[in-house]
Each structure stands twice: as C-alpha cells, then as structure tokens.
Amino acid sequence: MNRMRVFSYCLLCLVTVWLAACAATPTVPPPGGAGKAEAVPAPAPQPPAREPVPPPQPKPKPPVVEPMPAPVKHPEPAPVVDPPVPPGPPPAAVKLEAVLFEYDAFTLDAAALEALERIYQVLAKEQGTFEVEGYCDERGDDRYNISLGESRAQAVVNWLVARGIEGRRLKQISYGREFPADPGHSPEAWRLNRRVEIVPAGSPGPGVRRRAAGN
Amino acid sequence: MSVSSCLGRGAGAGTGRTGAAVLRVFLCLLILALLAVPAVPESTAGDNGEEVPIDVTAPGQRLLRTVVAKPLSDGKEEPACAKELGDLLSFDLSFAGPFEPAADPQQVRRRGIAPGLFDFAPLEAAAVDFLVLSGYTVAGSTLTVELRLYHVPSRSLKVAKRFTATVKELRQIGHLFSDEILLAVTGKRGPFSGGITLVTRKGGAKELALMDYDGHNMRPLTGNGSLNLHPDCAAGGAEIVYTSYKNGGPDLYRREIYQGSEARLTRSAGGNITPAFSPDGRRIAFSSSRDGNAEIYLMNRDGTGLRRLTSNRAIDVSPCWSPDGREIAFVSDRLGKPQIFIMGADGQNVRRLTTSGPYNVNPSWSPLGDRIVYSGQVEGTFQLFSIMPDGRDNVRLTAVGRNENPRWSPDGRFVVFNSSRAGGDGIYLMRADGSAQIRVSSGAGSDAEPVWAAAR
Numbered sequence: 001m002n003r004m005r006v007f008s009y010c011l012l013c014l015v016t017v018w019l020a021a022c023a024a025t026p027t028v029p030p031p032g033g034a035g036k037a038e039a040v041p042a043p044a045p046q047p048p049a050r051e052p053v054p055p056p057q058p059k060p061k062p063p064v065v066e067p068m069p070a071p072v073k074h075p076e077p078a079p080v081v082d083p084p085v086p087p088g089p090p091p092a093a094v095k096l097e098a099v100l101f102e103y104d105a106f107t108l109d110a111a112a113l114e115a116l117e118r119i120y121q122v123l124a125k126e127q128g129t130f131e132v133e134g135y136c137d138e139r140g141d142d143r144y145n146i147s148l149g150e151s152r153a154q155a156v157v158n159w160l161v162a163r164g165i166e167g168r169r170l171k172q173i174s175y176g177r178e179f180p181a182d183p184g185h186s187p188e189a190w191r192l193n194r195r196v197e198i199v200p201a202g203s204p205g206p207g208v209r210r211r212a213a214g215n
Numbered sequence: 216m217s218v219s220s221c222l223g224r225g226a227g228a229g230t231g232r233t234g235a236a237v238l239r240v241f242l243c244l245l246i247l248a249l250l251a252v253p254a255v256p257e258s259t260a261g262d263n264g265e266e267v268p269i270d271v272t273a274p275g276q277r278l279l280r281t282v283v284a285k286p287l288s289d290g291k292e293e294p295a296c297a298k299e300l301g302d303l304l305s306f307d308l309s310f311a312g313p314f315e316p317a318a319d320p321q322q323v324r325r326r327g328i329a330p331g332l333f334d335f336a337p338l339e340a341a342a343v344d345f346l347v348l349s350g351y352t353v354a355g356s357t358l359t360v361e362l363r364l365y366h367v368p369s370r371s372l373k374v375a376k377r378f379t380a381t382v383k384e385l386r387q388i389g390h391l392f393s394d395e396i397l398l399a400v401t402g403k404r405g406p407f408s409g410g411i412t413l414v415t416r417k418g419g420a421k422e423l424a425l426m427d428y429d430g431h432n433m434r435p436l437t438g439n440g441s442l443n444l445h446p447d448c449a450a451g452g453a454e455i456v457y458t459s460y461k462n463g464g465p466d467l468y469r470r471e472i473y474q475g476s477e478a479r480l481t482r483s484a485g486g487n488i489t490p491a492f493s494p495d496g497r498r499i500a501f502s503s504s505r506d507g508n509a510e511i512y513l514m515n516r517d518g519t520g521l522r523r524l525t526s527n528r529a530i531d532v533s534p535c536w537s538p539d540g541r542e543i544a545f546v547s548d549r550l551g552k553p554q555i556f557i558m559g560a561d562g563q564n565v566r567r568l569t570t571s572g573p574y575n576v577n578p579s580w581s582p583l584g585d586r587i588v589y590s591g592q593v594e595g596t597f598q599l600f601s602i603m604p605d606g607r608d609n610v611r612l613t614a615v616g617r618n619e620n621p622r623w624s625p626d627g628r629f630v631v632f633n634s635s636r637a638g639g640d641g642i643y644l645m646r647a648d649g650s651a652q653i654r655v656s657s658g659a660g661s662d663a664e665p666v667w668a669a670a671r
Binding site for chain 1: 418419420421442444445460463464465484485486488489502504507508509530531532533546548552553574576577590595597619620663664
C-alpha cells in the first residue's frame with residue numbers, strides 16, 4: 001500500500017512536470033497556423049459561469065496578414081496513348097482444344113495428358129510458333145492467379161517440349177482470371193475457365209476472341 | 216478524445232473532488248500518453264520535424280465535438296460553392312475519426328471568421344470542442360478561401376489559412392485544410408489532399424485512373440486498351456509502378472501520376488507482375504517467372520541491378536515492404552495453399568505470418584509498421600483482415616461481399632480497398648480498425664486495386 005502511494009506520488013510529480021511543460025507551450029499558433037505540431041493547450045482558467053458578459057467589442061482591426069501558400073498550378077494528367085501494336089502474321093487455320101486444371105493447381109491430370117497428346121499430334125505436323133495462354137477461374141486472388149496461370153502455361157510447355165516440340169515454337173503468357181471462356185459463375189463455368197489455350201502466334205488477343213465468341 | 220482535451224476536463228474535475236479522483240485522472244492521462252508512444256515508430260517521429268504527441272485512433276477516447284459552420288461569403292453569395300465546401304469539410308472530419316459532428320448553435324450570421332467577429336458563448340454552452348469557420352470570395356474564375364480552426368474551450372485560433380486558386384480547385388483546397396486540421400489537433404497531417412489511383416474496367420480492358428480520395432474528380436491515367444494492373448505508390452510520393460500488357464506479356468512501368476512521364480522497367484519473357492516500391496522509392500520488389508516459376512526479385516527504380524530473393528518450386532508473388540525497408544511480406548504457396556510470409560529484404564529468414572484460413576493473399580504493411588492488412592478466403596469469398604507483423608492479434612475487418620486489395624493511406628490512419636458488397640466492385644474506405652466503411656467511387660461497378668498516393 002505504501003509502495004503504491006509512493007508510486008502514485010511519483011506519477012503525480014511526473015505528470016505535473018509534464019503539465020507544466022504543456023502549459024508553457026504558446027496558445028497562439030505560430031505564423032502560418034499549423035506549421036508546427038503542438039498539443040491543443042489546456043483552456044485558460046476561466047471564471048465559473050457568471051451572468052452573461054457582453055463579448056468584448058473588437059476594435060476594427062487591420063486585415064490579418066498571414067503567410068499563405070502560393071496557389072499551385074496543376075496540369076491535368078493527359079492519358080497516354082500508346083502506338084498501335086503492329087499486326088502479326090495471319091493466323092494459321094488451326095484450332096486446339098483447351099487443357100483443363102483442378103482448382104488452385106497446375107498439375108497435369110489424366111484428362112489433361114490425353115488432351116496434350118492430341119495437341120502434340122497437331123503441333124508436330126504444323127509449322128510456326130504458338131502462344132500458350134494460362135487462365136484461372138474467378139474465385140482466387142487476381143495477382144496470385146496470374147502466377148498460377150503462368151505455372152499452368154509453363155506445365156503445358158514443359159510437357160510439349162519433353163514430348164518433342166521445339167521450345168522456341170512455344171511462348172507462354174498468363175491472363176489470370178481475365179477473359180473467362182465461360183462468363184458464368186457456376187462450378188461448370190469455373191471448370192471450363194481453369195485452362196490453358198494454345199493459339200497460333202499473331203492470333204487476335206484473348207479479349208477480341210472472347211468478344212467474337214459472344215462473351 | 217485527445218490527451219489535451221482530457222486535460223481540460225481533468226483540471227476542472229480535480230479542483231472540487233478527492234485526491235483519489237485526481238489521481239485517477241492523472242493515471243488515465245499517463246496511460247494514454249504511454250499508449251500513444253508505441254503507435255508512433257521512431258522513423259516517423261522526425262517527419263517534417265514534428266513531434267507526434269497523441270494517438271487519437273486509440274480506442275475508448277471521447278470524440279471531439281466539432282462544428283463546421285456554413286461558409287460565409289465576403290461578397291456575392293455562391294450557395295453551390297458554400298455547400299460543396301461545407302459538405303466536404305464535414306465529410307473529411309466525420310471520416311477522420313477523432314471528431315464528432317455537432318450542430319452549429321449560432322442562430323444569427325457571424326460577422327466574420329476572424330477572432331472577435333463572433334461569439335464563443337453559444338459554442339461553449341453546447342460543449343463544442345472545435346469550430347471550423349470558412350469564408351470565400353469568387354471573382355471570375357478566381358476563388359479565394361480562408362479557413363480557420365478554433366479550439367472553443369480555450370477560445371484560441373489553431374489554424375488560419377488562405378488559399379487562392381481557380382474555382383475548379385475548391386475541393387483540393389478543402390481537403391488541404393482538413394489535412395491541416397488533423398495536423399493541428401493530432402500532430403499528424405491528414406491524407407485527404409492525396410489522390411487514389413485505381414484500376415477501372417473498360418470493356419475487356421483495364422485502365423488506370425486517378426480520383427480524389429473521396430471519389431470526386433475521376434480522370435483516366437492510361438488509355439491503351441490493354442490490361443493495366445497492380446499499381447503501387449512510393450510512400451508519400453506521387454509516382455506509381457504498375458503492370459501492363461500493352462506491349463505483349465505483363466511488364467512493369469514506372470509513372471508520375473500528375474505529370475504523366477513514364478519509363479518501362481522490364482522486357483523479359485515470363486511475366487513481371489505485382490511491383491512494390493521500397494519505402495524510400497529507390498528499389499522495386501516484384502514477382503517474375505523469368506527463371507521458370509514465379510519468384511520475388513528486387514531491382515533499382517530504373518530497372519537495373521536485378522536480384523533474386525526467393526528460390527523454390529512454389530509461386531511467390533505480391534511483395535510489400537515494411538516501412539523501415541528491412542523486411543518484405545509476400546504470398547507463397549510453398550506449403551500447399553497461398554499464405555503470407557515475411558522475409559528479410561535480402562531474402563533470408565523466411566517466416567510464415569498467417570496461420571488461420573486456407574487462402575491468404577495480397578498483404579499491405581502499415582506505414583506505421585504495426586499492422587499488416589490482407590485478404591483471406593472465407594466461405595468462398597474474400598474478407599479483409601489485420602494482423603500484427605509477429606502474427607498476433609489477427610482481426611477480421613469486413614463481413615459482406617467480396618473485399619480485396621487493401622492498401623493503407625500514407626499516414627497509416629485508413630485503409631482503402633475494393634468491395635462487391637453493393638453489386639459490382641467499387642472503391643471503399645475505412646479506418647484502420649475497420650470502422651466507418653464507406654463507398655467513395657461512383658462508377659457502375661468496375662473499380663478495383665486502389666492505391667492512396669500523395670497530394671500533387
């Protein structure tokens with residue numbers, strides 16, 4: 001109990017010193033208003049409420065001269081118009097099936113391997129380069145999904161190269177959860193959207209292809 | 216309640232009461248003062264040479280009753296102007312946290328906004344803590360606004376500012392004054408004059424846009440018809456890095472948001488995504504698949520000095536920096552499902568941060584250092600959480616809809632994010648503790664990935 005009291009007095013002293021320090025800070029802000037941070041000062045000791053005293057009649061004062069920040073001219077940001085992308089070679093007339101994946105996975109299951117074997121048979125007879133596009137369903141995180149789609153595309157490229165397709169003919173890219181093959185929000189739509197699409201290099205982009213497909 | 220206003224009450228209460236009551240008040244003061252200290256890391260104490268005396272975001276404090284008076288005209292009345300300015304100040308201060316709006320008890324028009332031209336008595340009778348007065352003059356397209364903040368109990372003028380600009384810049388002026396009010400009352404400037412960059416859907420494209428923090432004045436930043444994603448801003452700066460598909464695969468670009476100057480930072484096969492400026496703006500952490508699968512890399516702000524930080528067969532993505540630049544939080548599925556990890560900025564000492572929930576992504580480290588916000592999957596959708604960097608005190612902040620991409624305001628007071636709670640994705644704000652959630656974007660449900668940038 002005694003120790004508690006000593007501790008309390010110590011606290012009291014500390015706080016009193018601190019209060020005194022606070023009270024010593026000027027109550028009138030420095031020129032410029034808020035140039036410096038300071039605690040809001042304690043109110044000056046006020047007499048207890050009395051009969052209303054008429055407020056002091058101010059003499060007409062000269063206009064307050066305060067340092068004011070000069071107005072800054074702000075140019076409006078102009079949208080950057082990028083030069084149009086040069087058209088690629090005409091796309092070859094080859095259409096390949098999609099390779100599908102399980103949720104949050106880029107491993108090739110039995111169905112994917114069967115699809116890849118059929119894709120290999122077509123690619124082996126074709127010339128030219130192909131884009132290997134990775135996609136995800138809409139449920140995951142945007143950013144993680146771009147990496148996941150990249151891993152899916154990479155898994156497909158690795159398998160095809162191991163099977164015998166030249167690596168330089170395949171270029172992977174991921175669009176994450178953009179450009180769904182099926183715009184729905186059902187488990188079936190998600191199943192179709194977790195995919196890798198392989199298209200001839202120079203084909204219209206996925207946005208254009210999706211619009212052409214009506215979604 | 217701020218410490219100093221508690222002071223005012225304490226002094227009054229102490230005179231007529233027992234020593235125990237005085238002691239209680241002092242103890243309360245001391246605890247508040249002690250609580251306030253850890254919330255302000257050493258590194259920010261020297262910000263503009265200001266000391267940061269109190270933490271008004273601490274829970275359980277009394278709100279400061281604040282009157283935002285109807286703006287007065289020095290000449291011709293411009294009711295639309297006056298209303299916009301008054302509404303804006305009220306919105307900023309209500310959202311800020313320490314303030315509670317109070318009705319203006321003054322019935323007759325004040326003679327002016329300078330000291331002596333109005334009466335404090337009605338405000339004191341209504342127990343008002345702060346009074347915001349403003350006056351404006353419109354001459355052609357030139358607007359002059361004068362703003363004052365008074366501390367009512369001490370009858371003292373705390374802030375006086377005059378701004379001259381064009382009429383179109385009225386909102387910018389108002390937000391600047393709100394920032395000054397927060398500085399005067401809390402010791403730390405507000406972020407309201409800053410802008411928010413975001414990603415807005417335009418058909419099959421996603422473009423970057425810029426708006427005021429409260430959703431007004433939205434204007435485009437890019438118009439290339441491609442995918443433009445993952446904007447990130449250097450703390451306190453007006454420069455972003457972002458991912459764009461405009462030249463083929465995803466590459467990184469650095470851009471000044473108000474001037475529009477831009478530099479391309481990567482040109483490599485394999486995607487380069489999710490860039491994050493280091494707190495000093497000199498380095499950029501990002502994720503790239505250039506070496507086979509997604510790993511975290513570092514480079515200088517001009518794209519030179521590439522350095523790889525992670526090396527494993529899992530996906531490593533979405534880096535974000537601690538405010539001291541010593542650590543990087545990131546997302547990895549190295550243990551099966553995506554979770555948030557923290558490593559040193561040299562790639563060493565990796566530790567797992569999130570341990571609850573199956574799928575946790577998209578971390579953002581508070582500029583104050585004390586919290587990391589992220590989105591985690593709950594029942595098939597995403598909710599926002601806040602956790603301490605040592606993994607303690609994991610708190611859920613949202614409940615309805617799909618909530619993603621949380622990012623801090625530059626002062627660490629607020630979090631901006633996108634949510635589908637009202638239909639399509641829109642930009643929302645909340646305080647760091649999850650209170651005061653409010654939608655600010657007005658688009659028809661296609662806005663996401665907000666980042667709070669500095670004022671121009």
